[in-house]
Amino acid sequence: MDPPLSFTVPQEDFLLFHQVDRDLYKILVTELSRDPSESMRLLAMWLWLEKVGFHNVVKNIMSLPIILINEIADETMLCLTCLTNNSNTSLTTIMLSSEANDIPLLQSVMENEISLKFFRQNCMEAIHGVEKTRKEVCMRAFGDIMQRAMMRNIAERMVENNNFLFGSTGPINLQFGSVGIAGALGQQHSNNNGGRGGIIPADERTLFVTFSKGYRVEEWEVREFFTMAYGDCIETLFMQETQPNEQPLFGRIIFHKVSTIDMILKGASKVKFSINRKHVWVRKFVPKRTNTDKVILPGETSGFGFGITS
Structure with a gap:
């Protein structure tokens, strides 16, 4: 032993x-x-x-x-x-x-x-x-x-439970969405989202993309690949900000329609593509909240190192 x-x-x-x-x-x-x-x-x-x-x-x-x-x-x-x-x-x-x-x-x-x-x-x-x-x-x-x-x-759950029971307009209501923050979250109406109805937050139309270290993938390669496969589908493309001699290891793609993501993933949690013989992995983007009273909005960096490249 x-x-x-x-x-x-x-x-x-x-x-x-x-x-x-x-x-x-x-x-x-x-x-x-x-x-x-x-x-x-x-x-x-x-x-x-x-x-x-x-x-x-x-x-x-x-x-x-x-x-x-x-x-x-x-x-x-x-x-x-x-x-x-x-x-x-x-x-x-x-x-x-x-x-x-x-x-x-x-x-x-x-x-x-x-x-x-x-x-x-x-x-x-x-x-x-x-x-x-x-x-x-x-x-x-x-x-x-x-x-x-x-x-x-435990303390945060107690606060959230109280907010739910007594109708607070605090963090728990932000989590489930409200008309007041719909515009700030970059939401769109159903006619742009494959008939799902209601308004779709940008985060629900976003894929998180990762790249293999040592196989540099350029922003134009990602954009070209998905455009050729799914048409004019990209609303915004974010790539990790890097130094000139460094390669990005991740990015985010916000699509016009959530149905595009459904077509890409086909029910899988993660999918691998080959873009110009370089492996690329995509999965649904899951935003992380740093505390109970702040929602990270699309386009905010919050220390994530993203830059808008579209």
């Missing part, structure tokens, strides 16, 4: 040693409002990967824009799900794939090749290692942050 991980180190020194890890955990539970327990498992996975030879995982993730941190968290959750769902045929099929691009953003922060197949081949070692890291490192390093996040979430 492996010895305990660093329990003889004084708590103050232990927290200092894991300061960068704590900062990343704070981003997950505070700025991205992810579940505190789930986020602890994510950190446990990343720290375990560092232990088995994938160097600087946390440091490399911390260097990314916050929206990509959220995407890498989603990809890592897929890895964790694969470990605990070996009986699921569809997941097993994915895990047996030889492509490293099953998890493109996670791959982009790794110095070595990694794919879902890696977790399939090292399933028991990964399950044991991640759980051991969670109990012996993460609980000690992030326990105080986790407790504050959980208390905050």
Whole structure:
């Protein structure tokens, strides 16, 4: 049996040693409002990967824009799900794939090749290692942050429940939409949205796009690809703002009609395309609210690093 991980180190020194890890955990539970327990498992996975030879995982993730941190968290959750769902045929099929691009953003922060197949081949070692890291490192390093996040979430749910019961015009009403903010959210009428009826917020007409590191995809290539396939369908195209010598790793496409997204995804949660022999992944855009009383509007950066390129 492996010895305990660093329990003889004084708590103050232990927290200092894991300061960068704590900062990343704070981003997950505070700025991205992810579940505190789930986020602890994510950190446990990343720290375990560092232990088995994938160097600087946390440091490399911390260097990314916050929206990509959220995407890498989603990809890592897929890895964790694969470990605990070996009986699921569809997941097993994915895990047996030889492509490293099953998890493109996670791959982009790794110095070595990694794919879902890696977790399939090292399933028991990964399950044991991640759980051991969670109990012996993460609980000690992030326990105080986790407790504050959980208390905050409970308080926010209580406020939202009160708003719902007593008819407040506060955050919970913003979440479900109102005529007053329809224009600010860039909503359109049903005659532009395939007959779905009502008005469709821009976020519901948006796809999030990610690109493989090392295979630069230009804005004009994305626009040309979807225009040739689906006609004059793009309302606005956002690409990650980068330095001249850097490539964008993500973007957003707002379509005129929500029906275009339905045609693109065909019921799948994520779809892969090849644009000029370069892999591109698309999925529905899921906006993240940084707190309970602010909605991020389309076109606002909120630290996401987007620039309008249309």
